[in-house]
Amino acid sequence: EPEVTQTPSHQVTQMGQEVILRCVPISNHLYFYWYRQILGQKVEFLVSFYNNEISEKSEIFDDQFSVERPDGSNFTLKIRSTKLEDSAMYFCASSRGGIGEETQYFGPGTRLLVL
Amino acid sequence: QKEVEQDPGPLSVPEGAIVSLNCTYSNSAFQYFMWYRQYSRKGPELLMYTYSSGNKEDGRFTAQVDKSSKYISLFIRDSQPSDSATYLCAMSAGGGGNKLTFGTGTQLKVEL
Numbered sequence: 578e579p580e581v582t583q584t585p586s587h588q589v590t591q592m593g594q595e596v597i598l599r600c601v602p603i604s605n606h607l608y609f610y611w612y613r614q615i616l617g618q619k620v621e622f623l624v625s626f627y628n629n630e631i632s633e634k635s636e637i638f639d640d641q642f643s644v645e646r647p648d649g650s651n652f653t654l655k656i657r658s659t660k661l662e663d664s665a666m667y668f669c670a671s672s673r674g675g676i677g678e679e680t681q682y683f684g685p686g687t688r689l690l691v692l
Numbered sequence: 693q694k695e696v697e698q699d700p701g702p703l704s705v706p707e708g709a710i711v712s713l714n715c716t717y718s719n720s721a722f723q724y725f726m727w728y729r730q731y732s733r734k735g736p737e738l739l740m741y742t743y744s745s746g747n748k749e750d751g752r753f754t755a756q757v758d759k760s761s762k763y764i765s766l767f768i769r770d771s772q773p774s775d776s777a778t779y780l781c782a783m784s785a786g787g788g789g790n791k792l793t794f795g796t797g798t799q800l801k802v803e804l
Contacts, residue, residue: 581735608790618738620780622791635792668735672790679724679790683735 579603581684583669589690590659598654598687600669609652609680610670611644613637620668626652627674661690693718698781698795707804711768715781715795718762722783722786722793725757727766730778730797740766771802 578687582601593621605680611623627630643655652671656663666688670681698715707713711729717758728736738754742764748755751769754767764783768775784790785803 610791611728612792619796620782620794622793622794635791644731650757666733670792674790679784679786680726680738680741681790682738685735686733688733 581669581671582684583667583687585687586685587688587690588690590683591692592661592691593658595657596619596659596689598656598667598669598689600654600684601650602650602652602669602671603682604650606673606682607669608632608672608674608681609644609646610672611654612668612670612683613665614686615665656689659689661691664691665687695719695793696783696795699798700796701799702799704801704803705712705771707771707773707802709771709802711771711775711802712735713768713781713800713801714785715764715780715797716762717764717783717793719785719793720759720762721785723786724759724784724790725755725764726782727755728780728782730780732778736780738760740751757767771800773802773804776801 584599609626614620624634624638641657666686668686669684672681696717727740730736745757745759752769756765778799780797781795782792
């Protein structure tokens with residue numbers, strides 16, 4: 578069964594450093610998403626991406642964040658200058674899109690720890 | 693008022709019990725309703741997807757949506773210890789961005 582994959586599974590970084598989180602969405606999916614979950618809190622939407630551009634972003638997704646689909650299979654989230662409060666689990670998700678195809682499938686997540 | 697409210701639990705039931713999990717919401721634009729299961733430190737796993745009001749059944753799981761009351765439920769029949777996890781409700785209005793808004797999750801423990 579196709580699934581969303583994410584790398585790395587864990588990342589530890591120093592405050593102020595740049596990190597890139599990588600995702601491989603399900604191959605025939607057209608919509609891609611990033612969510613985050615701070616420990617003990619709910620899953621929060623960051624950004625959605627379709628047709629090589631951002632469809633929607635939350636207030637969390639400020640200028641420190643960017644997304645890219647560098648090739649036909651990868652989808653990345655970059656945090657330019659990490660802060661302590663960026664420590665969280667980051668989930669990538671994808672969906673086919675279209676009527677009746679809105680279901681989002683999530684990857685296993687990348688646990689980011691900013692020291 | 694939060695957009696999506698969900699009792700965090702924990703909810704502890706004996707094996708074989710029927711479990712009822714619920715969420716309420718305030719945004720009348722929500723049309724798509726999902727239940728995800730999340731094991732500790734893992735990604736959300738889709739259990740059920742429902743569009744608009746009505747019921748949907750899949751094996752031991754039944755999802756109900758009542759848009760008039762802004763209330764959704766997930767029932768688990770014949771609960772098993774392997775059902776022990778956190779259950780997340782999620783919903784969206786659809787459209788271009790289709791962002792999901794999640795509840796806080798209900799922690800369920802099914803005991804032998």
